[in-house]
Amino acid sequence: MIFATNLIQKTLALIKKTNTKLKSNNFINQIVGKTVDKIYQVDFNENKDNDDYLPWTFFITFSEFDMFMEIEGDFDGDHIKINLNQLSELKQRLEKNELRNESDLWQVYEVKENENLGELINKPILKCEYGIEKDEFTINENKIKGQKEVFTFIRFYYEKSFLTIFEGGCGLSVSEAQNIKLNFEETFDKYLAE
Secondary structure, eight states: OOHHHHHHHHHHHHHHOOSSTTOOOOGGGGGTTOOEEEEEEEESOOOOOGGGGGGOEEEEEETTTTTEEEEOSSSSSOOEEEEEGGGGGGGHHHHOOOOOOOOSSEEEEEEOOOOGGGGGOOOOOOOEEEEEOOEEEEEEEEEOOOTTTEEEEEEETTTTEEEEEESSSEEEEOOTTTTTTOOTTEEEEEEOOO
């Protein structure tokens, strides 16, 4: 009996440690207080600044933290996926998306501090706000079941500012606007990790 209890406790601890898609989304609490080190974005080759298509994946690393955050958009036009992964997996993820020598494909860019998203670099995350769809909601008199494993947005608070990342319809959008209107706000609940 004691052996079974210990085994269950160890299994639960291992699941908690390795599962990056926790439905409780408690993993976002782990980055609060961490300082952003580097940010990479996956976007098309050629001229990313004049590209109509938005980047669809961000990889965010943190100083003195053995995990990185992956934010993925452009899979359904409405949601984003957010995961924490072991830092040891980052090189493989970057290499998988580095298709610089293939025409009309994509590559990894390191975000610079003077870019919109780059404002987070070398700044501690004070808190995060994020949205997850409600269990059920109504649009045009139709009841719809929510998707609890994906997010609608994430907002990083730093210093006296914040940046919001959300699905822009054709990739990830980043905004520093205070009164940004997110699509279908009545369909999701907002949560705060501090």
